[in-house]
Amino acid sequence: MLTELHVHLRPDDLDRTAADHFTAENADRYLTTARERGVEYLGISEHVYRFRQGLSIWDHPFWRENAMDDLDEYSAFIREETGLRLGIEVDFVPGREDRIANLIDEHDFDYVLGSIHFLGSQAVDMRGEWDIWSGGAGPDAVWRRYFETLGEAARSGLFDVLTHPDLVKVWGDGAPRPEGDLRRFYEPAVEAFAESGVAIELSTAGWRKPVGEVYPAPAFLEMVLDAGCPIALSSDAHVPDDLGYRYEDAVALLERLGVGELCVFDSRERRLEPVGAAA
Numbered sequence: 001m002l003t004e005l006h007v008h009l010r011p012d013d014l015d016r017t018a019a020d021h022f023t024a025e026n027a028d029r030y031l032t033t034a035r036e037r038g039v040e041y042l043g044i045s046e047h048v049y050r051f052r053q054g055l056s057i058w059d060h061p062f063w064r065e066n067a068m069d070d071l072d073e074y075s076a077f078i079r080e081e082t083g084l085r086l087g088i089e090v091d092f093v094p095g096r097e098d099r100i101a102n103l104i105d106e107h108d109f110d111y112v113l114g115s116i117h118f119l120g121s122q123a124v125d126m127r128g129e130w131d132i133w134s135g136g137a138g139p140d141a142v143w144r145r146y147f148e149t150l151g152e153a154a155r156s157g158l159f160d161v162l163t164h165p166d167l168v169k170v171w172g173d174g175a176p177r178p179e180g181d182l183r184r185f186y187e188p189a190v191e192a193f194a195e196s197g198v199a200i201e202l203s204t205a206g207w208r209k210p211v212g213e214v215y216p217a218p219a220f221l222e223m224v225l226d227a228g229c230p231i232a233l234s235s236d237a238h239v240p241d242d243l244g245y246r247y248e249d250a251v252a253l254l255e256r257l258g259v260g261e262l263c264v265f266d267s268r269e270r271r272l273e274p275v276g277a278a279a
């Protein structure tokens, strides 16, 4: 099976409204493209901060600006008007675990993706006002904090999958980057993954970004596999044409590392399916 759990029905721009994109026609475009590309399991995972209910977790100015949609309407739309699985991409906000749990428990998601985009009020993957790199932040301190926070996210037990697990590298040479063997940063996170049993996303989106490398980096992926974590494969598509992006390369990488199964979820129950395109 090939899978897509981490998919958005629209680009991240604020003018891409729910009214224009949460439609049966748009869902069909995604389903048709997925089918053409051999992807059998297709779920949608909109950002929690695009929903008004997300403000119950955090009221960062970027979240306030984005919180235009209704989470109950999104859930009802996916369940009642599409053949898609219902997921959500939730930022891990340290100290707000109870609030995150409450929001998750109020909905019948098939799975919950956990992400780290922000460290404190600053973002690792956003240019402009919130860019963590704009203030001359030292790469070692940022990377250390990023992977410690990722470990906390694993230990929180809130998430089924941790997404784009080394997002902190997104800008490649366009942001400061630590020297030497990066495994020293991955280690504390991987220890937490092993204890928590969380699944880790292999995201081909990294190949579309300035860094030009899959998430997680192959050395990180090897550590994740040694820790016994199951793998969830996705492209983080924000348009139908990115579905299955570079899946041949992802499958070849998994094969080389001896990974024969991918995880999928129904009502937050995980099961493993053999890797491979539908005939």
Ligand SMILES: [Zn+2]
Residues within 6 Å of the ligand: 089, 115, 117, 163, 164
């Ligand atoms: Zn993300």
Ligand SMILES: [Zn+2]
Residues within 6 Å of the ligand: 006, 007, 008, 089, 236
């Ligand atoms: Zn995403």
